[in-house]
Amino acid sequence: VQALARNFLCVADEVWLLDHQDTPGAKFFRDYTKHVPAELGFAPTTKQGVYAMTPDGEYLGGHFGRHSRADTLAMLKESLLKWNELAQKKALKPKPIPGRAPNRTWGVDGLPSSAGGQAGAKAGLILQVYTRDLPGASEKTPGIGEYKDFWNENWIDFSPDELLGFVPKGGAKGAVPDALIRRMGRECLIDNVRGQVASWAEGEIKKASLQTEVVSAKEGLLTLRFQGEFTAEAGPRGYDCTLHGKAVFDSRARQFRLFELVAAGIRKGPTNNFRLPGEPASPQGVAFIIEGQYDTKEKGAGAASPAPTATASTDPSGGERRAAGPAALAEWDARLRDLLGEDLRAGRRIRFPMKLLGRSAELVRFDTSGGLQARSDGSEFLLAWKDLSLEDRRNLAVARVRDTKPDPDLELAAFYHLACGAQIEGEGLLRKLPASDAERVRAAFKGAAK
Amino acid sequence: MDMRKTLVLLGAFLLGAAAPDDVPSLSEKTYKQWLTFICPSGEESRWRRLGWRSELWAAVQEAKALQRPILLWAMNGHPLGCT
Numbered sequence: 001v002q003a004l005a006r007n008f009l010c011v012a013d014e015v016w017l018l019d020h021q022d023t024p025g026a027k028f029f030r031d032y033t034k035h036v037p038a039e040l041g042f043a044p045t046t047k048q049g050v051y052a053m054t055p056d057g058e059y060l061g062g063h064f065g066r067h068s069r070a071d072t073l074a075m076l077k078e079s080l081l082k083w084n085e086l087a088q089k090k091a092l093k094p095k096p097i098p099g100r101a102p103n104r105t106w107g108v109d110g111l112p113s114s115a116g117g118q119a120g121a122k123a124g125l126i127l128q129v130y131t132r133d134l135p136g137a138s139e140k141t142p143g144i145g146e147y148k149d150f151w152n153e154n155w156i157d158f159s160p161d162e163l164l165g166f167v168p169k170g171g172a173k174g175a176v177p178d179a180l181i182r183r184m185g186r187e188c189l190i191d192n193v194r195g196q197v198a199s200w201a202e203g204e205i206k207k208a209s210l211q212t213e214v215v216s217a218k219e220g221l222l223t224l225r226f227q228g229e230f231t232a233e234a235g236p237r238g239y240d241c242t243l244h245g246k247a248v249f250d251s252r253a254r255q256f257r258l259f260e261l262v263a264a265g266i267r268k269g270p271t272n273n274f275r276l277p278g279e280p281a282s283p284q285g286v287a288f289i290i291e292g293q294y295d296t297k298e299k300g301a302g303a304a305s306p307a308p309t310a311t312a313s314t315d316p317s318g319g320e321r322r323a324a325g326p327a328a329l330a331e332w333d334a335r336l337r338d339l340l341g342e343d344l345r346a347g348r349r350i351r352f353p354m355k356l357l358g359r360s361a362e363l364v365r366f367d368t369s370g371g372l373q374a375r376s377d378g379s380e381f382l383l384a385w386k387d388l389s390l391e392d393r394r395n396l397a398v399a400r401v402r403d404t405k406p407d408p409d410l411e412l413a414a415f416y417h418l419a420c421g422a423q424i425e426g427e428g429l430l431r432k433l434p435a436s437d438a439e440r441v442r443a444a445f446k447g448a449a450k
Numbered sequence: 451m452d453m454r455k456t457l458v459l460l461g462a463f464l465l466g467a468a469a470p471d472d473v474p475s476l477s478e479k480t481y482k483q484w485l486t487f488i489c490p491s492g493e494e495s496r497w498r499r500l501g502w503r504s505e506l507w508a509a510v511q512e513a514k515a516l517q518r519p520i521l522l523w524a525m526n527g528h529p530l531g532c533t
Contacts, residue, residue, distance in 0.1 A: 009513040009521070010521045012502045012530050013528065014524070018506060024507045049524060051524065087517070130489050244477060244478055262484045285487070289489065
């Protein structure tokens, strides 16, 4: 799904605002929905879903509501085929989509109003807030059925002045201002694990406090410890929790370098999103962190997937897959890319069974950023090299073996056969090679864990 | 539940994080385990890798410039947060 989705410019937005506001984006969305086939079946009150469209708002495909991975994959394939036909007719030349780091979602300007923030005014500290059910004493996993792995995400933003409220003033200990902890509780200490709920009203907050204490100070970095409690009740609904955490504040830059705050307690009562009347009270947790604070390095959107490795497993054909270490695989992948590049420059046509598309494809070109273009049934697909499965790379290596069967071609194909667990095919090719070449291939699998 | 969360949970139990009356016992010692448990795992966050833009109209302009189709995920509550 992700490999095909990379052909699109992906955007997420709030559907109620798109369906009701008087903004260019909302008008664009409403015009688009007029062309959506009736069978998509919008609900009377919402049009939430996943939709593919041209930049001019022409319908390519879509799903109302939630759909399976297989349905989504089929929708993306169909939409991409339609787009490729249009792009061909209009002689468009799609440009690479600039990567965007998976973190720093809202950028330096802060949270927009569509995410409940005040962009520009409150970018002093933006906390990412996660909610999840916690296991009870008799449970190994929290919650029931399909809901047990549910979690939700929220945000809260603070102005440069507000964030100073988390730091004790005039001593080692202090209390976070009431207004600050009450706002955090009102907006974030809510039961939205299974879906959107309203914030608490001010009068529904029965208890809210957060103590802050400097536990160490070194070179302008203050390590703070938090402890607090919060209770809110509204009829049958309520959340009663304690809070603990730690933060590191850079007093010179007046910024937090680390922020960890956890609330854990008991939620009760129904919500308008799948927490049903009659469900017992149960444990729920809320975590506040700075987005990306644990990252060791920035990762661009196009570089986030780990490098694929050939690991020990059972091949569907029955052979035991041999494991090539990541370094060996990277080396052979580089060799395959180089040779495929030479093939294309020499005008060779490389057709191969492409597992990702489920049909035969022809390699069209590589680009320097690791992208590749494949053509299938008259449509062209842009993909990243890392999206190709090991089997796809094996198929490429086999497809490029020339009629004269030169040793380097056979060597490469033999490596990928063995990496895919096709022992008979791999060893068969190795027997055609000089012993030293065959040994080089076998060496890639020695010492790697099975 | 993925392996990471199972291990975190085991650690939390060993530290006495689950009390008999079902109220999670949160303390200075256990908060970190609960933090890890509550925050999504790498697998749960994979969807973020697509480099999502956060406003449709800005994305329309960018898609026109790049000559690319658009994939819109629209939800009640912004899918990138505040749901």
